[in-house]
Amino acid sequence: MSYFREEFWGDFLFAEYEDFRLKSPGYAIIAVPDAGLVGVIGASHIIKALGMREVGGIDSYIHLPPIAVISRKEVRLPVRIFYRDNLLLIYSEFIPPMHALPQLVRALVHYVERKGAEYLVLMSGIPIPNRFEVDKLRTYYIATTPKALELVKGVDIIPFENGYLVGPYALLLKESVRLRFNSIILLTESFMEFPDPEASARNIQIFSKITGLKIDVKELLEQAEIIRLKARDTMKNVVHNLAQMRKEYEYAVPLHI
């Protein structure tokens, strides 16, 4: 593996192993660990299901822990970039430290736009304390522009009207609003502290509907328990990061709406 191109956005190195540009309409997904690892579990399934190619990665010797990902004998960067046709997917199993998030988030939104993405789709979990008892999961959405809102027309999901979002996805939404970028976040009810592949599957089904990209979730649901077993260490570390970010604010009711 050698770099085709590399550039720095602030303290972050964006490396590409080959040249690529999204076909139209271009969609981007950014998946980082959050409640129930819903985003990363879903993204990992999408990469596999669509046979996406790893075309680049992001690193920072200043802001990210000194990590190298070893994948099929190859050394990869901690934040990985996958691509196929009109879909770009940025994937990380690590949450960058809080002080680095604003800079990284800004760079990510600029990057996906420059690669030809017209929409940014974020998929995460919305933790509910009684998840243990709930079988039918509800999905909420937040759109940053009227064009992004068009995506969910006719899809059976609920607008998230009032409340708080805490973590990297909150920053990605704010940055999208600032840059008038078409972003939408899908938030499916999930566990906070346990990996939740069922919530990931529900997000993917909605993602398929709004983008027209066919992604079967049968295998994801069949493998749900194996994924829960595999994800234990990642989840354990992420829970610690989420607590530092005061993720529990999401349970709070805003006093003024």
Next chain:
Amino acid sequence: MSYEDEFDRLIKRIRELEKKTWEYIESEMRRAFTEVRREFESVERMLSPSWSHDGYLKPLYSIRDEGNYYAIYIDLPRVDEGSIDVRFKENKVLIRAKLKERMKLSPWSGRGGEIGFTEYREVIEVPVSRIDPKRVKVITRKRFVKILIPKD
């Protein structure tokens, strides 16, 4: 009321205040020590893997304060539900459960190599002085276990 009575009442009040102050300091110290210990335990848990060379896995769990009781939620994917064994010793919950089949980490990670895992094991400390097993409820659903432990 005589001066002696008034004085006795004052002394009694001072002693009561003194006792309450000490009780408050003691409870705050205990709380602070517990928090520091939990923080250490949490860092220790983070730095140690969730599997052992002895062939067992440590499950993910969380403890929630749910009013009159503590609820422990334990995630046990691929577990044989009939084998879940929950025991109590003082303020600790000891859980052991067999996996449906022998598992290896080798398909997914270079670490852990060829170790075959056959069960889950964990010891969970609950913030009560002693658990009364007769008052505990254990609920199993979709390879999750919920243990309800009444507060003291």
